[in-house]
Amino acid sequence: xxxxxxxxxxxxxxxxxxxxxxxxxxxxxxxxxxxxxxxxxxxxxxxxxxxxxxxxxxxxxxxxxxxxxxxxxxxxxxxxxxxxxxxxxxxxxxxxxxxxxxxxxxxxxxxxxxxxxxxxxxxxxxxxxxxxxxxxxxxxxxxxxxxxxxxxxxxxxxxxxxxxxxxxxxxxxxxxxxxxxxxxxxxxxxxxxxxxxxxxxxxxxxxxxxxxxxxxxxxxxxxxxxxxxxxxxxxxxxxxxxxxxxxxxxxxxxxxxxxxxxxxxxxxxxxxxxxxxxxxxxxxxxxxxxxxxxxxxxxxxxxxxxxxxxxxxxxxxxxxxxxxxxxxxxxxxxxxxxxxxxxxxxxxxxxxxxxxxxxxxxxxxxxxxxxxxxxxxxx
Ligand code: PMP
Numbered sequence: 162x163x164x165x166x167x168x169x170x171x172x173x174x175x176x177x178x179x180x181x182x183x184x185x186x187x188x189x190x191x192x193x194x195x196x197x198x199x200x201x202x203x204x205x206x207x208x209x210x211x212x213x214x215x216x217x218x219x220x221x222x223x224x225x226x227x228x229x230x231x232x233x234x235x236x237x238x239x240x241x242x243x244x245x246x247x248x249x250x251x252x253x254x255x256x257x258x259x260x261x262x263x264x265x266x267x268x269x270x271x272x273x274x275x276x277x278x279x280x281x282x283x284x285x286x287x288x289x290x291x292x293x294x295x296x297x298x299x300x301x302x303x304x305x306x307x308x309x310x311x312x313x314x315x316x317x318x319x320x321x322x323x324x325x326x327x328x329x330x331x332x333x334x335x336x337x338x339x340x341x342x343x344x345x346x347x348x349x350x351x352x353x354x355x356x357x358x359x360x361x362x363x364x365x366x367x368x369x370x371x372x373x374x375x376x377x378x379x380x381x382x383x384x385x386x387x388x389x390x391x392x393x394x395x396x397x398x399x400x401x402x403x404x405x406x407x408x409x410x411x412x413x414x415x416x417x418x419x420x421x422x423x424x425x426x427x428x429x430x431x432x433x434x435x436x437x438x439x440x441x442x443x444x445x446x447x448x449x450x451x452x453x454x455x456x457x458x459x460x461x462x463x464x465x466x467x468x469x470x471x472x473x474x475x476x477x478x479x480x481x482x483x484x485x486x487x488x489x490x491x492x493x494x495x496x497x498x499x500x501x502x503x504x505x506x507x508x509x510x511x512x513x514x515x516x517x518x519x520x521x522x523x524x525x526x527x528x529x530x531x532x533x534x535x536x537x538x539x540x
Contacts, residue, residue: 173284181502194529195519197520199391199392199395199520200397200520201522202395205394212429212432212435229427239437246386251408252405254403256404258359263292264404266323269322270293274323276321276322277317279301283332283359284509296320306330317354321354323355323356331362331477334477335472335473336473336474338370339372342374349380358375358385360388361387365474390433399433401433453526456523458471461478466484467480477519479514488505488507488515
C-alpha cells in the first residue's frame with residue numbers, strides 16, 4: 162500500500178497521453194500526435210559530439226553537486242547577457258528543470274504555505290506544489306491570459322509565500338510584456354512573496370520579447386529564475402537545466418540535491434557547456450517552429466466551434482471549443498475517431514480547451530488538424 166502522500170499526486174496528463182500514443186502505434190495505427198511537449202528534433206550534432214568526446218576523456222564521474230564550475234560560470238554569463246540578470250556562479254545550481262521547480266519550492270515553503278498559481282498553468286505545477294507540502298491557490302487570468310491583480314489581491318493571505326510564473330506559457334503560448342511583468346513584480350513586492358519564474362521556453366518567442374523579472378533590482382532577492390536546455394536545444398533526454406537564485410536558496414536547494422540526485426549527470430553538463438555556444442541551432446529550430454505555428458494557427462482558425470488565442474511563444478496552441486463535452490472526453494473521442502492525440506485542458510486548469518503541441522512535422526500538422534476539422538464539422 163503506497164503512502165497517503167503519494168495518493169494525493171496525479172500522474173502527469175501529458176505522460177499518460179504519450180503512453181497511449183505508443184500503445185496505438187504498436188497496434189499499427191497512424192497516429193497524429195500533438196500530445197508531446199518536446200521538440201521533435203534530435204540534439205544538434207556538435208553538442209552530442211562534444212559530450213561524447215568528454216565522456217571518452219573520462220568525464221564520467223560524479224561532479225560537484227551544484228554543477229561543474231565552468232558551466233555555472235557560463236550560465237551566470239548567459240543570464241547577464243540574455244536575461245539582464247546580474248548574477249554569479251554562486252547563484253547558479255545545475256539541476257534538471259522539473260527537479261529545480263521541486264527544489265525551489267522545497268527550499269522556500271513550509272507545510273501549508275500557499276502558492277499563487279495563475280491558470281491555465283503548466284500541468285505539473287499543482288502536483289509539484291503538493292509534493293512539497295504547499296497549498297495551491299489558483300488565480301484565473303483574463304480572456305487574454307493577463308493577470309488579474311485585483312482578484313489576486315483577494316487571494317493573498319498570511320500564508321501566501323510564492324507566485325509561480327511560467328513565461329512563455331505552457332499551454333497557452335502567451336508571452337507576457339515587460340509592462341505586465343513589472344506590474345506583477347510590484348504586486349509580488351507589495352505582498353512580500355517569492356517569485357518562481359519558469360522561463361524554459363525563453364528562446365521560443367515569435368511575437369514580443371523576453372523579459373525576466375529577476376532583472377528588476379528590487380526583485381533580485383525574491384526571484385528564483387528557472388530555465389533549461391530541453392526546449393531551446395532539443396535536449397529533453399539529457400535531463401539538464403538550472404536555477405538562478407539568492408545564494409541562501411541555492412545553498413538550501415544544493416543540500417537537497419546532495420541528498421537526492423547527488424549531481425546532474427556529468428555528460429549532460431558537458432553537453433550543456435557546448436550548447437551555450439550554439440545560438441545558431443536555437444535560431445534554426447525556432448524558425449522551424451515559427452513556420453509550424455503559422456500553419457497550425459491558420460488551419461485552426463478555419464474551424465467552426467473553436468476560438469483561438471494566437472500563441473506568441475513556446476510550441477503550443479490552446480483552442481477553446483464550443484461543445485457540451487468535458488475536455489477528457491473530447492480528447493479521447495478525437496483519438497478514437499480521428500487518430501489525433503491532443504492533451505485535454507482540464508489538467509491545465511482550463512476546461513473546454515485542449516492543447517496542441519505543434520512540435521511535429523508539417524505533414525502531421527496538416528493531416529492531424531484536418532482530422533480535428535472533420536471532427537468538429539461532424540459534431
Ligand atoms: N516547465 C515547463 C513550463 C515545461 O513545459 C516543462 C517541460 N514540459 C518543464 C518545466 C520541465 O522541463 P524538463 O523536462 O527540462 O525538466
